[in-house]
Amino acid sequence: MQDAIEAIADPRRRRILELVRAEELPAGAIAAQFGDVTRPAISQHLRVLREAGLLAERRDGVRRLYRARAEGLEGVREFLDQFWDERLADLRREAEREERSKRRDRGRDN
Amino acid sequence: MQDAIEAIADPRRRRILELVRAEELPAGAIAAQFGDVTRPAISQHLRVLREAGLLAERRDGVRRLYRARAEGLEGVREFLDQFWDERLADLRREAEREERSKRRDRGRDN
DNA sequence: AGATTAGGTTAGTTGACTCTTACGTAAGAC
DNA sequence: GTCTTACGTAAGAGTCAACTAACCTAATCT
Numbered sequence: 150m151q152d153a154i155e156a157i158a159d160p161r162r163r164r165i166l167e168l169v170r171a172e173e174l175p176a177g178a179i180a181a182q183f184g185d186v187t188r189p190a191i192s193q194h195l196r197v198l199r200e201a202g203l204l205a206e207r208r209d210g211v212r213r214l215y216r217a218r219a220e221g222l223e224g225v226r227e228f229l230d231q232f233w234d235e236r237l238a239d240l241r242r243e244a245e246r247e248e249r250s251k252r253r254d255r256g257r258d259n
Numbered sequence: 260m261q262d263a264i265e266a267i268a269d270p271r272r273r274r275i276l277e278l279v280r281a282e283e284l285p286a287g288a289i290a291a292q293f294g295d296v297t298r299p300a301i302s303q304h305l306r307v308l309r310e311a312g313l314l315a316e317r318r319d320g321v322r323r324l325y326r327a328r329a330e331g332l333e334g335v336r337e338f339l340d341q342f343w344d345e346r347l348a349d350l351r352r353e354a355e356r357e358e359r360s361k362r363r364d365r366g367r368d369n
Numbered sequence: 370a371g372a373t374t375a376g377g378t379t380a381g382t383t384g385a386c387t388c389t390t391a392c393g394t395a396a397g398a399c
Numbered sequence: 400g401t402c403t404t405a406c407g408t409a410a411g412a413g414t415c416a417a418c419t420a421a422c423c424t425a426a427t428c429t
Contacts, residue, residue: 151270158268159387160261163338170345176406190388192407211396211405219342226339228273232329233336235280269417286376300418302377307416321375321426 150224152201157225161186162194166203166217175212260334262311267335271296272304276313276327285322 157163161183168179180191195215198204202221207214267273271293278289290301305325308314312331317324 154264154268157338158264161387167341170342171348177404180406186387187389188405189390189407193387196407213406217342217345219346222339222342225335226343228267229332229336229339231277232280232327232332235327236329238281265416271417287374290376296417297419298376299378299420303417306377323376 150228153203153221154225154228156198156201156203157222159194159197161191162198165191165194165198165215169204169215170217173207173214173216175209175214177212179215260338263313263331264335264338266307266311266313267332269304269307271301272308275301275304275308279314279325280327283317283324283326285319285324287322289325 157166164182165179168174168182176192176195177188179195180188183191195204199206199215203218204221205216205218207216267276274292275289278284278292286302286305287298289305290298293301305314309316309325313328314331315326315328317326
């Protein structure tokens, strides 16, 4: 998972992933989306993403078609989920606390 | 979100977040968990996390208590969710394709 | 007031990334 | 076969992030 999270920490690599999220695209078409950087730079980013398991590569003649691999992000997702579970637990605890306080109020009124 | 994802790209910072995920902890107690790095280094990590919105800081006398802020991770989560939505769509498309193929088989049998 | 405790800040070094330029390679096209 | 197209790889330069050592600050205790 370290590789995956490092890979998506770079904005250009995130953009690449989004480009090939729903459709397969050749390396050249991907590079063409980046006006501020050369093609070799994108090629290197593609390598990082592929080695992190975030990209599937398929060859078609002279072209190489890339597609995002969501499974590669599973580790990152699990890391995040921990915190959401905890937040739910917090909300639950808070709700209970408030429930008790309401009950106390009712007791005082009656 | 760039700050958040860069923050959690570092293994030590992820460990810090996990330490204060479910309980508030003073800086010293956090630093004590890391044998291979000095206290100032942890202090710097705490700053990065706080500035990325991933950490809440509360002062108690001379101590500073830290706690993870799950909300700070929301942007990252949204980024990931895109890909999971897409994976679901893929599975749906595949299921339909298979359904059609089964129907064809039945037709051939009859 | 002075000493102690908890923790943040600064300066400087080192190593790791990312980029560009130049070059290499494999598949078609002519 | 050689030209072109589509990409990848290598080497070198510049930038940036993380670490340590030394120092600073604020609260508390004696």
